[in-house]
Amino acid sequence: MTDDLERLYKSTYTAVVRFLYRKVWDADRAEDLAQEVFIRAMSHQPEKPRAWVFAVAANLARDEARAAVRRKKHLMLLTNDPLPMSTPERTADEAVEYDERKALVNEALATLSERDREVLLLWDAGLSYPEIAEQTGLAVGAIGTTLARARKRLLDAYDGMDHDRRRAAAHS
Amino acid sequence: MTGWITIDGAPRHIPEDELHAYLDQALSRSQCVEIECHLAECRQCRHLRDDVAAVRDRITALLADTAPRRVTPIPSYERIVAKHQARRRALIGRVRRVGLIAAGLVGAVGLGWWMQGGGPAGSAAPATVAVAEPSAETVGRTLVAAGPVALVADDSTGSVVVDNSSAVEPTGDRIPLVREEARTLRTAPIRPQAATPVVQVSAVVPDEESVGFEGLWQSVDWQQARAETGGNMPRISGLPILDIQLQQIGGEERPIVVVVQQHPSGRLIRTVEGPIERVEQLLERYAARTPGQVRASTPALTPPDYVSSGAGTPRRLRILSVIANFPADSLNAMARAIDVRE
Numbered sequence A: 001m002t003d004d005l006e007r008l009y010k011s012t013y014t015a016v017v018r019f020l021y022r023k024v025w026d027a028d029r030a031e032d033l034a035q036e037v038f039i040r041a042m043s044h045q046p047e048k049p050r051a052w053v054f055a056v057a058a059n060l061a062r063d064e065a066r067a068a069v070r071r072k073k074h075l076m077l078l079t080n081d082p083l084p085m086s087t088p089e090r091t092a093d094e095a096v097e098y099d100e101r102k103a104l105v106n107e108a109l110a111t112l113s114e115r116d117r118e119v120l121l122l123w124d125a126g127l128s129y130p131e132i133a134e135q136t137g138l139a140v141g142a143i144g145t146t147l148a149r150a151r152k153r154l155l156d157a158y159d160g161m162d163h164d165r166r167r168a169a170a171h172s
Numbered sequence B: 001m002t003g004w005i006t007i008d009g010a011p012r013h014i015p016e017d018e019l020h021a022y023l024d025q026a027l028s029r030s031q032c033v034e035i036e037c038h039l040a041e042c043r044q045c046r047h048l049r050d051d052v053a054a055v056r057d058r059i060t061a062l063l064a065d066t067a068p069r070r071v072t073p074i075p076s077y078e079r080i081v082a083k084h085q086a087r088r089r090a091l092i093g094r095v096r097r098v099g100l101i102a103a104g105l106v107g108a109v110g111l112g113w114w115m116q117g118g119g120p121a122g123s124a125a126p127a128t129v130a131v132a133e134p135s136a137e138t139v140g141r142t143l144v145a146a147g148p149v150a151l152v153a154d155d156s157t158g159s160v161v162v163d164n165s166s167a168v169e170p171t172g173d174r175i176p177l178v179r180e181e182a183r184t185l186r187t188a189p190i191r192p193q194a195a196t197p198v199v200q201v202s203a204v205v206p207d208e209e210s211v212g213f214e215g216l217w218q219s220v221d222w223q224q225a226r227a228e229t230g231g232n233m234p235r236i237s238g239l240p241i242l243d244i245q246l247q248q249i250g251g252e253e254r255p256i257v258v259v260v261q262q263h264p265s266g267r268l269i270r271t272v273e274g275p276i277e278r279v280e281q282l283l284e285r286y287a288a289r290t291p292g293q294v295r296a297s298t299p300a301l302t303p304p305d306y307v308s309s310g311a312g313t314p315r316r317l318r319i320l321s322v323i324a325n326f327p328a329d330s331l332n333a334m335a336r337a338i339d340v341r342e
Helices: A002-024 A027-044 A049-076 A092-111 A114-124 A129-136 A140-171 B016-023 B029-041 B043-065 B077-118 B208-212 B222-229 B276-289 B328-337
Strands: B128-131 B150-154 B159-163 B218-220 B241-247 B256-262 B268-275 B300-306 B315-324
Touching: A002 A027, A002 A049, A002 A114, A002 B077, A027 A049, A027 B077, A027 B300, A049 A129, A049 B315, A092 A114, A092 A140, A092 B043, A114 A129, A114 A140, A114 B043, A129 A140, A140 B016, A140 B043, B016 B029, B016 B043, B029 B043, B077 B222, B218 B222, B222 B241, B256 B276, B268 B276, B276 B315, B315 B328
Parallel strands: none
Antiparallel strands: B128 B159, B150 B159, B218 B241, B241 B256, B256 B268, B268 B315, B300 B315
Protein backbone atom coordinates (compact mmCIF):
# COMPACT_ATOMS: atom_id res chain seq x y z
CA MET A 1 0.00 0.00 0.00
CA THR A 2 2.84 2.34 0.89
CA ASP A 3 4.51 1.56 -2.42
CA ASP A 4 1.22 2.25 -4.19
CA LEU A 5 0.97 5.58 -2.45
CA GLU A 6 4.54 6.45 -3.30
CA ARG A 7 3.93 5.59 -6.94
CA LEU A 8 0.75 7.64 -6.89
CA TYR A 9 2.59 10.55 -5.30
CA LYS A 10 5.29 10.53 -7.93
CA SER A 11 2.87 10.20 -10.82
CA THR A 12 0.10 12.49 -9.56
CA TYR A 13 1.67 15.22 -7.40
CA THR A 14 2.13 17.64 -10.28
CA ALA A 15 -1.41 17.01 -11.52
CA VAL A 16 -2.81 17.64 -8.05
CA VAL A 17 -0.86 20.90 -7.77
CA ARG A 18 -2.12 21.91 -11.17
CA PHE A 19 -5.70 21.03 -10.23
CA LEU A 20 -5.44 23.01 -7.00
CA TYR A 21 -3.74 25.92 -8.70
CA ARG A 22 -6.75 26.37 -10.97
CA LYS A 23 -8.84 26.77 -7.86
CA VAL A 24 -6.66 28.88 -5.58
CA TRP A 25 -4.50 30.65 -8.21
CA ASP A 26 -1.48 30.67 -5.95
CA ALA A 27 1.40 28.32 -6.68
CA ASP A 28 2.63 28.14 -3.10
CA ARG A 29 -0.79 27.49 -1.67
CA ALA A 30 -1.44 24.85 -4.29
CA GLU A 31 1.79 23.11 -3.30
CA ASP A 32 0.96 23.33 0.39
CA LEU A 33 -2.49 21.90 -0.16
CA ALA A 34 -1.15 19.13 -2.39
CA GLN A 35 1.30 18.06 0.31
CA GLU A 36 -1.50 18.15 2.85
CA VAL A 37 -3.56 15.88 0.61
CA PHE A 38 -0.84 13.24 0.45
CA ILE A 39 -0.09 13.47 4.17
CA ARG A 40 -3.76 12.73 4.80
CA ALA A 41 -3.71 9.91 2.31
CA MET A 42 -1.00 8.27 4.43
CA SER A 43 -3.26 8.38 7.46
CA HIS A 44 -6.39 7.20 5.67
CA GLN A 45 -4.90 4.62 3.31
CA PRO A 46 -7.86 4.97 0.91
CA GLU A 47 -8.98 2.06 -1.23
CA LYS A 48 -9.07 4.11 -4.40
CA PRO A 49 -6.23 6.51 -3.70
CA ARG A 50 -6.23 8.38 -6.98
CA ALA A 51 -9.89 9.35 -6.85
CA TRP A 52 -9.59 9.98 -3.10
CA VAL A 53 -6.65 12.34 -3.58
CA PHE A 54 -8.56 14.51 -6.02
CA ALA A 55 -11.72 14.45 -3.91
CA VAL A 56 -9.79 15.67 -0.86
CA ALA A 57 -7.96 18.23 -2.98
CA ALA A 58 -11.29 19.61 -4.16
CA ASN A 59 -12.54 19.82 -0.56
CA LEU A 60 -9.40 21.56 0.62
CA ALA A 61 -9.64 24.05 -2.22
CA ARG A 62 -13.25 24.74 -1.26
CA ASP A 63 -12.27 25.34 2.37
CA GLU A 64 -9.45 27.52 1.13
CA ALA A 65 -11.85 29.67 -0.86
CA ARG A 66 -14.06 30.15 2.20
CA ALA A 67 -11.09 30.97 4.38
CA ALA A 68 -9.82 33.45 1.79
CA VAL A 69 -12.91 35.54 2.26
CA ARG A 70 -12.50 35.51 6.03
CA ARG A 71 -8.85 36.43 6.04
CA LYS A 72 -9.10 39.24 3.48
CA LYS A 73 -9.10 41.80 6.22
CA HIS A 74 -6.18 40.16 7.96
CA LEU A 75 -4.07 40.08 4.85
CA MET A 76 -4.40 43.82 4.44
CA LEU A 77 -1.88 44.08 7.24
CA LEU A 78 0.58 41.80 5.53
CA THR A 79 0.63 43.03 1.97
CA ASN A 80 3.53 45.30 2.76
CA ASP A 81 6.30 43.08 1.59
CA PRO A 82 5.36 39.43 1.35
CA LEU A 83 8.08 36.94 0.58
CA PRO A 84 8.09 35.67 -2.96
CA MET A 85 8.59 32.02 -2.08
CA SER A 86 8.72 30.60 -5.57
CA THR A 87 7.88 33.36 -7.98
CA PRO A 88 8.82 32.15 -11.43
CA GLU A 89 11.56 34.01 -13.25
CA ARG A 90 9.97 36.07 -15.99
CA THR A 91 10.82 39.25 -17.77
CA ALA A 92 8.61 42.23 -17.04
CA ASP A 93 6.73 41.90 -20.35
CA GLU A 94 6.26 38.18 -19.90
CA ALA A 95 5.05 38.71 -16.37
CA VAL A 96 2.46 41.28 -17.46
CA GLU A 97 1.29 39.09 -20.32
CA TYR A 98 1.13 36.04 -18.07
CA ASP A 99 -0.83 37.88 -15.40
CA GLU A 100 -3.32 39.16 -17.94
CA ARG A 101 -3.81 35.73 -19.46
CA LYS A 102 -4.12 34.15 -16.05
CA ALA A 103 -6.72 36.71 -15.03
CA LEU A 104 -8.70 36.10 -18.20
CA VAL A 105 -8.65 32.33 -17.78
CA ASN A 106 -9.63 32.79 -14.15
CA GLU A 107 -12.55 35.01 -15.12
CA ALA A 108 -13.57 32.70 -17.93
CA LEU A 109 -13.53 29.71 -15.59
CA ALA A 110 -15.68 31.67 -13.16
CA THR A 111 -18.40 31.98 -15.79
CA LEU A 112 -18.84 28.19 -15.88
CA SER A 113 -21.21 26.41 -13.57
CA GLU A 114 -19.51 24.74 -10.64
CA ARG A 115 -20.15 21.27 -12.05
CA ASP A 116 -18.81 22.14 -15.51
CA ARG A 117 -15.73 23.74 -13.98
CA GLU A 118 -15.08 20.76 -11.73
CA VAL A 119 -15.37 18.28 -14.58
CA LEU A 120 -13.12 20.36 -16.81
CA LEU A 121 -10.43 20.78 -14.16
CA LEU A 122 -10.51 17.11 -13.24
CA TRP A 123 -10.10 16.24 -16.90
CA ASP A 124 -7.24 18.73 -17.14
CA ALA A 125 -5.61 17.05 -14.12
CA GLY A 126 -5.60 13.78 -16.04
CA LEU A 127 -8.52 11.87 -14.53
CA SER A 128 -10.36 9.36 -16.67
CA TYR A 129 -14.09 9.63 -17.38
CA PRO A 130 -15.01 6.94 -14.79
CA GLU A 131 -12.85 8.69 -12.19
CA ILE A 132 -14.43 12.05 -12.94
CA ALA A 133 -17.87 10.44 -12.76
CA GLU A 134 -17.09 8.87 -9.41
CA GLN A 135 -15.92 12.14 -7.96
CA THR A 136 -18.65 14.36 -9.29
CA GLY A 137 -21.55 11.93 -8.96
CA LEU A 138 -22.38 12.21 -12.66
CA ALA A 139 -23.00 9.22 -14.88
CA VAL A 140 -20.01 8.20 -16.96
CA GLY A 141 -22.06 8.77 -20.07
CA ALA A 142 -22.72 12.37 -19.03
CA ILE A 143 -19.07 13.31 -18.74
CA GLY A 144 -18.55 13.74 -22.48
CA THR A 145 -21.61 16.01 -22.71
CA THR A 146 -20.51 18.05 -19.72
CA LEU A 147 -16.96 18.37 -21.02
CA ALA A 148 -18.14 19.41 -24.48
CA ARG A 149 -20.30 22.13 -22.95
CA ALA A 150 -17.63 23.29 -20.51
CA ARG A 151 -14.93 23.53 -23.17
CA LYS A 152 -17.13 25.48 -25.52
CA ARG A 153 -18.31 27.89 -22.84
CA LEU A 154 -14.82 28.46 -21.53
CA LEU A 155 -13.49 29.29 -24.97
CA ASP A 156 -16.44 31.57 -25.74
CA ALA A 157 -15.99 33.41 -22.46
CA TYR A 158 -12.23 33.69 -22.89
CA ASP A 159 -12.43 34.91 -26.47
CA GLY A 160 -15.09 37.47 -25.55
CA MET A 161 -13.05 38.86 -22.70
CA ASP A 162 -9.85 38.84 -24.73
CA HIS A 163 -11.61 40.74 -27.50
CA ASP A 164 -12.88 43.34 -25.02
CA ARG A 165 -9.42 43.70 -23.52
CA ARG A 166 -7.76 44.26 -26.88
CA ARG A 167 -10.39 46.78 -27.90
CA ALA A 168 -9.96 48.65 -24.63
CA ALA A 169 -6.18 48.64 -25.09
CA ALA A 170 -6.53 49.97 -28.65
CA HIS A 171 -8.73 52.84 -27.46
CA SER A 172 -6.47 53.87 -24.61
CA MET B 1 -24.54 2.29 -27.06
CA THR B 2 -23.83 4.93 -29.61
CA GLY B 3 -26.91 4.48 -31.81
CA TRP B 4 -26.04 7.43 -34.03
CA ILE B 5 -25.58 5.45 -37.21
CA THR B 6 -29.21 4.95 -38.03
CA ILE B 7 -32.56 5.75 -36.56
CA ASP B 8 -35.38 4.01 -38.39
CA GLY B 9 -32.96 3.36 -41.19
CA ALA B 10 -32.06 7.03 -41.67
CA PRO B 11 -28.37 7.95 -41.27
CA ARG B 12 -27.49 10.20 -38.40
CA HIS B 13 -24.28 12.05 -37.62
CA ILE B 14 -22.02 11.56 -34.63
CA PRO B 15 -23.09 13.69 -31.65
CA GLU B 16 -20.53 16.27 -30.59
CA ASP B 17 -20.21 14.92 -27.04
CA GLU B 18 -19.30 11.50 -28.42
CA LEU B 19 -16.57 13.07 -30.50
CA HIS B 20 -15.22 14.68 -27.32
CA ALA B 21 -15.27 11.30 -25.61
CA TYR B 22 -13.69 9.71 -28.67
CA LEU B 23 -10.83 12.22 -28.71
CA ASP B 24 -10.43 11.83 -24.95
CA GLN B 25 -10.01 8.08 -25.51
CA ALA B 26 -12.92 7.39 -23.20
CA LEU B 27 -14.82 5.02 -25.48
CA SER B 28 -14.57 1.28 -25.81
CA ARG B 29 -12.71 -0.28 -28.69
CA SER B 30 -15.93 -1.28 -30.45
CA GLN B 31 -17.34 2.25 -30.14
CA CYS B 32 -14.13 3.67 -31.56
CA VAL B 33 -14.32 1.30 -34.53
CA GLU B 34 -17.93 2.32 -35.11
CA ILE B 35 -17.00 6.02 -35.07
CA GLU B 36 -13.97 5.56 -37.29
CA CYS B 37 -16.03 3.68 -39.86
CA HIS B 38 -18.56 6.51 -39.93
CA LEU B 39 -15.85 9.18 -40.12
CA ALA B 40 -14.31 7.44 -43.11
CA GLU B 41 -17.54 7.97 -45.00
CA CYS B 42 -18.94 11.22 -43.61
CA ARG B 43 -17.28 14.50 -44.54
CA GLN B 44 -19.56 16.53 -42.22
CA CYS B 45 -18.57 14.48 -39.17
CA ARG B 46 -14.90 14.74 -40.12
CA HIS B 47 -15.24 18.54 -40.10
CA LEU B 48 -16.98 18.38 -36.75
CA ARG B 49 -14.23 16.12 -35.41
CA ASP B 50 -11.59 18.64 -36.53
CA ASP B 51 -13.51 21.46 -34.86
CA VAL B 52 -13.83 19.51 -31.62
CA ALA B 53 -10.13 18.63 -31.74
CA ALA B 54 -9.27 22.30 -32.23
CA VAL B 55 -11.43 23.33 -29.24
CA ARG B 56 -9.90 20.59 -27.15
CA ASP B 57 -6.38 21.59 -28.12
CA ARG B 58 -7.03 25.25 -27.40
CA ILE B 59 -8.42 24.46 -23.97
CA THR B 60 -5.43 22.27 -23.22
CA ALA B 61 -3.04 25.00 -24.33
CA LEU B 62 -4.93 27.70 -22.46
CA LEU B 63 -4.90 25.80 -19.20
CA ALA B 64 -1.31 24.61 -19.66
CA ASP B 65 -0.14 28.11 -20.47
CA THR B 66 -1.40 29.46 -17.20
CA ALA B 67 -0.23 26.51 -15.14
CA PRO B 68 2.26 27.34 -12.40
CA ARG B 69 5.80 27.10 -13.67
CA ARG B 70 7.73 24.87 -11.37
CA VAL B 71 10.84 26.56 -10.02
CA THR B 72 11.37 24.28 -7.06
CA PRO B 73 11.78 20.52 -7.36
CA ILE B 74 8.90 18.29 -6.39
CA PRO B 75 9.34 17.55 -2.70
CA SER B 76 10.62 14.06 -2.15
CA TYR B 77 8.22 11.40 -0.98
CA GLU B 78 10.43 10.93 2.07
CA ARG B 79 9.73 14.52 3.05
CA ILE B 80 5.99 13.92 2.93
CA VAL B 81 6.47 10.77 5.02
CA ALA B 82 8.55 12.77 7.53
CA LYS B 83 5.80 15.37 7.81
CA HIS B 84 3.23 12.66 8.32
CA GLN B 85 5.33 11.04 11.05
CA ALA B 86 5.98 14.38 12.77
CA ARG B 87 2.26 14.99 12.84
CA ARG B 88 1.61 11.55 14.31
CA ARG B 89 4.28 12.08 16.94
CA ALA B 90 2.75 15.42 17.88
CA LEU B 91 -0.67 13.79 18.18
CA ILE B 92 0.67 10.99 20.38
CA GLY B 93 2.50 13.52 22.55
CA ARG B 94 -0.65 15.53 22.96
CA VAL B 95 -2.67 12.50 23.98
CA ARG B 96 0.05 11.52 26.45
CA ARG B 97 0.15 15.00 27.97
CA VAL B 98 -3.61 15.10 28.37
CA GLY B 99 -3.47 11.65 29.99
CA LEU B 100 -0.80 12.72 32.43
CA ILE B 101 -2.65 15.87 33.37
CA ALA B 102 -5.85 13.87 33.88
CA ALA B 103 -3.98 11.33 36.01
CA GLY B 104 -2.44 14.13 38.06
CA LEU B 105 -5.83 15.72 38.64
CA VAL B 106 -7.40 12.42 39.66
CA GLY B 107 -4.48 11.81 42.02
CA ALA B 108 -4.83 15.27 43.56
CA VAL B 109 -8.59 14.86 44.07
CA GLY B 110 -8.04 11.44 45.59
CA LEU B 111 -5.38 12.78 47.92
CA GLY B 112 -7.63 15.61 49.06
CA TRP B 113 -10.46 13.17 49.76
CA TRP B 114 -8.09 10.90 51.63
CA MET B 115 -6.61 13.76 53.68
CA GLN B 116 -10.07 14.88 54.77
CA GLY B 117 -10.97 11.52 56.24
CA GLY B 118 -12.20 9.71 53.22
CA GLY B 119 -9.45 7.12 53.55
CA PRO B 120 -9.19 4.30 56.11
CA ALA B 121 -8.91 5.43 59.76
CA GLY B 122 -5.36 5.92 61.02
CA SER B 123 -3.82 5.53 57.65
CA ALA B 124 -2.84 9.16 57.28
CA ALA B 125 0.75 8.46 56.55
CA PRO B 126 2.85 11.17 55.00
CA ALA B 127 2.41 11.06 51.26
CA THR B 128 4.32 12.31 48.34
CA VAL B 129 2.65 13.20 45.08
CA ALA B 130 4.73 13.59 42.05
CA VAL B 131 3.28 15.42 39.09
CA ALA B 132 5.29 14.35 36.14
CA GLU B 133 6.06 16.23 32.95
CA PRO B 134 4.89 19.73 33.67
CA SER B 135 3.61 21.47 30.64
CA ALA B 136 2.91 25.11 30.00
CA GLU B 137 -0.57 24.54 31.41
CA THR B 138 0.51 22.85 34.62
CA VAL B 139 3.58 24.90 35.45
CA GLY B 140 1.76 28.19 35.46
CA ARG B 141 -0.94 27.06 37.89
CA THR B 142 -1.24 27.69 41.58
CA LEU B 143 -0.89 24.61 43.71
CA VAL B 144 -2.88 24.64 46.93
CA ALA B 145 -2.21 21.81 49.32
CA ALA B 146 -4.25 20.74 52.34
CA GLY B 147 -1.51 21.21 54.87
CA PRO B 148 1.91 22.73 55.15
CA VAL B 149 3.85 21.76 52.11
CA ALA B 150 7.32 22.05 50.80
CA LEU B 151 7.52 22.72 47.11
CA VAL B 152 10.51 21.34 45.40
CA ALA B 153 11.02 22.26 41.80
CA ASP B 154 13.56 20.20 40.01
CA ASP B 155 14.50 21.80 36.71
CA SER B 156 16.64 18.93 35.59
CA THR B 157 13.79 16.48 35.53
CA GLY B 158 10.99 18.94 35.17
CA SER B 159 9.08 17.37 38.05
CA VAL B 160 7.30 19.09 40.88
CA VAL B 161 7.10 17.27 44.21
CA VAL B 162 4.52 18.16 46.84
CA ASP B 163 5.77 16.84 50.17
CA ASN B 164 3.44 16.93 53.16
CA SER B 165 5.66 14.95 55.54
CA SER B 166 5.63 17.90 57.92
CA ALA B 167 1.85 18.02 58.04
CA VAL B 168 0.10 18.35 61.38
CA GLU B 169 -0.35 14.95 63.01
CA PRO B 170 -3.91 13.67 62.90
CA THR B 171 -5.98 13.92 66.05
CA GLY B 172 -8.65 11.33 65.99
CA ASP B 173 -10.23 10.00 62.86
CA ARG B 174 -10.21 13.25 61.00
CA ILE B 175 -7.16 15.17 59.87
CA PRO B 176 -7.49 18.88 60.67
CA LEU B 177 -7.44 21.00 57.56
CA VAL B 178 -4.77 23.64 57.82
CA ARG B 179 -4.97 26.30 55.16
CA GLU B 180 -1.78 27.97 54.21
CA GLU B 181 -1.09 30.74 51.82
CA ALA B 182 -1.33 29.52 48.29
CA ARG B 183 1.99 29.09 46.60
CA THR B 184 2.56 29.88 43.05
CA LEU B 185 5.04 28.42 40.64
CA ARG B 186 5.83 31.02 38.05
CA THR B 187 6.28 30.19 34.46
CA ALA B 188 9.91 30.39 33.55
CA PRO B 189 11.87 29.51 30.44
CA ILE B 190 13.11 25.98 30.65
CA ARG B 191 16.03 25.30 28.39
CA PRO B 192 17.28 21.78 28.73
CA GLN B 193 20.67 21.16 27.24
CA ALA B 194 20.33 20.26 23.59
CA ALA B 195 21.52 16.77 22.78
CA THR B 196 24.01 18.10 20.29
CA PRO B 197 24.71 21.81 20.14
CA VAL B 198 24.12 23.21 16.70
CA VAL B 199 27.32 25.24 16.62
CA GLN B 200 29.93 25.59 19.29
CA VAL B 201 30.70 29.26 19.79
CA SER B 202 33.52 30.20 22.08
CA ALA B 203 32.82 33.91 22.08
CA VAL B 204 30.55 35.34 24.71
CA VAL B 205 27.17 35.84 23.11
CA PRO B 206 25.12 38.74 24.41
CA ASP B 207 21.65 37.43 25.09
CA GLU B 208 19.84 40.45 26.39
CA GLU B 209 17.37 40.36 23.50
CA SER B 210 15.91 37.07 24.66
CA VAL B 211 14.01 38.79 27.45
CA GLY B 212 11.04 39.21 25.16
CA PHE B 213 10.56 35.50 24.58
CA GLU B 214 8.43 34.46 27.46
CA GLY B 215 6.84 31.09 27.91
CA LEU B 216 8.08 27.57 27.78
CA TRP B 217 10.84 27.35 25.19
CA GLN B 218 12.88 24.35 24.36
CA SER B 219 16.31 24.40 22.75
CA VAL B 220 16.60 21.64 20.23
CA ASP B 221 19.14 20.43 17.72
CA TRP B 222 18.72 20.74 13.99
CA GLN B 223 17.34 17.24 13.41
CA GLN B 224 14.69 17.56 16.09
CA ALA B 225 13.73 21.01 14.88
CA ARG B 226 13.27 19.67 11.35
CA ALA B 227 11.10 16.85 12.62
CA GLU B 228 8.94 19.15 14.74
CA THR B 229 8.46 21.75 12.03
CA GLY B 230 8.02 19.37 9.15
CA GLY B 231 11.16 20.69 7.50
CA ASN B 232 10.03 24.32 7.47
CA MET B 233 13.01 25.88 9.18
CA PRO B 234 13.46 29.62 8.66
CA ARG B 235 17.09 30.63 8.54
CA ILE B 236 19.42 33.02 6.77
CA SER B 237 21.72 30.92 4.68
CA GLY B 238 25.42 31.52 5.22
CA LEU B 239 25.23 32.50 8.88
CA PRO B 240 26.05 30.09 11.70
CA ILE B 241 23.10 28.86 13.75
CA LEU B 242 23.72 29.22 17.46
CA ASP B 243 20.45 27.94 18.80
CA ILE B 244 17.01 26.77 17.75
CA GLN B 245 14.17 27.25 20.18
CA LEU B 246 10.68 25.87 19.89
CA GLN B 247 7.50 26.64 21.74
CA GLN B 248 4.78 24.06 21.34
CA ILE B 249 1.30 25.33 20.52
CA GLY B 250 -0.80 22.22 20.72
CA GLY B 251 -3.23 20.85 18.22
CA GLU B 252 -1.81 19.89 14.87
CA GLU B 253 -0.06 23.22 14.48
CA ARG B 254 3.65 23.45 14.08
CA PRO B 255 5.47 25.09 16.98
CA ILE B 256 6.74 28.66 17.07
CA VAL B 257 10.35 28.55 15.94
CA VAL B 258 13.13 30.95 16.86
CA VAL B 259 16.40 30.44 15.02
CA VAL B 260 19.28 32.37 16.54
CA GLN B 261 22.12 33.15 14.15
CA GLN B 262 25.21 35.28 14.45
CA HIS B 263 26.17 38.07 12.09
CA PRO B 264 29.92 38.42 11.32
CA SER B 265 29.84 41.59 13.43
CA GLY B 266 28.90 39.43 16.41
CA ARG B 267 25.35 40.69 16.67
CA LEU B 268 22.62 38.12 17.10
CA ILE B 269 19.84 37.73 14.57
CA ARG B 270 16.66 36.00 15.62
CA THR B 271 14.21 34.72 13.05
CA VAL B 272 10.80 34.07 14.54
CA GLU B 273 8.31 31.97 12.60
CA GLY B 274 4.91 30.83 13.81
CA PRO B 275 1.16 31.40 13.78
CA ILE B 276 0.33 34.98 12.99
CA GLU B 277 -1.35 35.79 16.32
CA ARG B 278 1.47 34.31 18.37
CA VAL B 279 4.24 36.00 16.43
CA GLU B 280 2.44 39.35 16.53
CA GLN B 281 2.03 39.03 20.30
CA LEU B 282 5.65 38.12 20.66
CA LEU B 283 6.78 41.06 18.54
CA GLU B 284 4.65 43.46 20.57
CA ARG B 285 6.05 42.14 23.81
CA TYR B 286 9.51 42.28 22.42
CA ALA B 287 9.12 45.87 21.25
CA ALA B 288 7.80 46.87 24.67
CA ARG B 289 10.77 45.31 26.44
CA THR B 290 13.49 46.68 24.22
CA PRO B 291 12.24 50.09 23.08
CA GLY B 292 14.46 51.63 20.43
CA GLN B 293 17.20 49.04 20.74
CA VAL B 294 16.26 46.17 18.53
CA ARG B 295 14.06 46.21 15.44
CA ALA B 296 11.97 43.65 13.62
CA SER B 297 11.45 43.20 9.89
CA THR B 298 8.07 43.55 8.22
CA PRO B 299 6.22 40.28 8.83
CA ALA B 300 6.03 38.01 5.80
CA LEU B 301 3.84 35.02 5.10
CA THR B 302 5.28 31.54 5.35
CA PRO B 303 3.72 28.14 4.55
CA PRO B 304 0.52 27.86 6.61
CA ASP B 305 -0.78 25.05 8.78
CA TYR B 306 -3.88 23.09 7.96
CA VAL B 307 -5.55 21.86 11.09
CA SER B 308 -8.12 19.12 10.88
CA SER B 309 -11.42 19.80 12.54
CA GLY B 310 -14.95 18.58 12.26
CA ALA B 311 -15.81 21.44 9.94
CA GLY B 312 -12.96 20.85 7.51
CA THR B 313 -9.38 21.94 7.41
CA PRO B 314 -9.03 25.57 8.42
CA ARG B 315 -5.89 27.27 7.23
CA ARG B 316 -3.79 28.85 9.95
CA LEU B 317 -1.64 31.64 8.65
CA ARG B 318 1.98 31.77 9.72
CA ILE B 319 4.43 34.61 9.41
CA LEU B 320 8.06 35.26 10.08
CA SER B 321 10.00 38.25 11.22
CA VAL B 322 13.69 38.91 11.66
CA ILE B 323 14.71 40.58 14.91
CA ALA B 324 18.11 42.15 15.38
CA ASN B 325 19.92 45.36 16.11
CA PHE B 326 20.09 46.43 12.47
CA PRO B 327 18.38 49.10 10.38
CA ALA B 328 14.86 48.15 9.24
CA ASP B 329 15.93 48.00 5.56
CA SER B 330 18.62 45.47 6.38
CA LEU B 331 16.17 43.39 8.36
CA ASN B 332 13.68 43.40 5.50
CA ALA B 333 16.44 42.36 3.11
CA MET B 334 17.39 39.53 5.45
CA ALA B 335 13.75 38.46 5.67
CA ARG B 336 13.57 38.29 1.89
CA ALA B 337 16.69 36.13 1.79
CA ILE B 338 15.31 33.65 4.27
CA ASP B 339 14.76 30.19 2.98
CA VAL B 340 11.93 28.51 4.86
CA ARG B 341 11.63 25.38 2.87
CA GLU B 342 14.35 22.81 2.40
